[in-house]
Amino acid sequence: MEKVQIAVRLITPDPAAVTALNTVKAMRLQMPPLKIHRYDLWEFKTAEGGKETISEVVSHFTDIVNPNKQTWTFAGEGSVLKGEDPELLWVGIVIRDYEDSVSGNWTDLLERRGFPVDSVRWGVLWRLGYLKNTDEALARKMALDLAVSHTRTGGLFSNPVSQEVSFWT
């Protein structure tokens, strides 16, 4: 069983990422991220074919990637993704719903259409760009604090009651 991840982002600046950055600035953190990028993160478990199979899936379904407005790449964990400033220290946070119908419905659909894909899991990947000389452990801690909304004024990217957070490392 092979696990293949793709990261999908808008070709134009992502309004959700722009709003996230503005909201983080308004939170007046001591060391906020300087840039924020947002991606749809699709994780496929394939019985055979791996990347070749997923390329075919992507070319078939514009609901996953609409080439008129989105671009995608295979996402090797921990890599700096295309278009990200290499002068920053990037921390990736993946937000997934504990239960979501998107993943289950895509798994069913791909099976019905005959693609050798065992499961699909959808989530959102937030990439937070900190100053290059930031201590990596500190950056990860700050990113995690931002990732979970325990209160109305603290955290932002996930609701801990319905969503899980993991590092994309």
Add this chain to the structure above:
Amino acid sequence: MPCAAVIRFPGSNCEFETARVLRNSGIDSRIYNWNEIARLSDNKPDAYVLPGGFSFQDRIRAGVIASRESIMDYVFEEAMNGKPVLGICNGAQVLIESGLVPGWKPGSIQGALAGNLVSGRSGYLSRWIYLKPEKEAVAKCPWLSALDGDAFPLPIAHAEGRFVFQEEDMDKVKSHIGLTYCTPEGSAADGWPDNPNGSVLNIAALMNAEGNVLAMMPHPERSYHLWQVPPDVRGFWGDKRRNSSLKDIEEQPGPGAIIFKGLAKYLGVK
């Protein structure tokens, strides 16, 4: 005449009809933009409504950005002082993300309105459903105080309307339930289609412990008049719509009117 504030965020889209049905119920209503805090605090409204729509385009997740706006600090304080606050659909999402509902520890996020969880489909869903009030809620929630306990239909239109709580809070949440999804006959919903989004305990509306803050996913403002009820709705209200004269259809109240009449009664409107 009592006055209610309808708070408009960028992306709200139900503010005009909400303000209008409040006025039709005998409550003066004004729309306040999210950045008109001074005007709002000068006028000291008697109640607050957060209308439906897509505040801040649902960016990051529905309701979260609006919940952090300064105007919500003011609404939060007013809610803590016991003023009635109603969140409809996106307004409900804002209340949940504000920590006002269920509000065991006000300001803490203790519930979620997660994405609809229905086998075979995902995303936005717009249809009519039936609701039933909880007895305790009728007794203590101003917005539900005029309900008689019978099932009644309202429209829903949302992609994230599934109430979810931590496992350890499931018992505690039962006393906060305002409305539940049910069949047209009033029996508890047994999954799709009567429960349209997979909400736990069939919850459609949830209140805080005091009952003055209510977060509801269905839209009462879209069913204020009988003419807004589709003739094919099952049960009493569908029959009433089908069997009424044209004049009655134009003039009679619909099932959603009772929510606003409850507030009017609470505020002493004769």
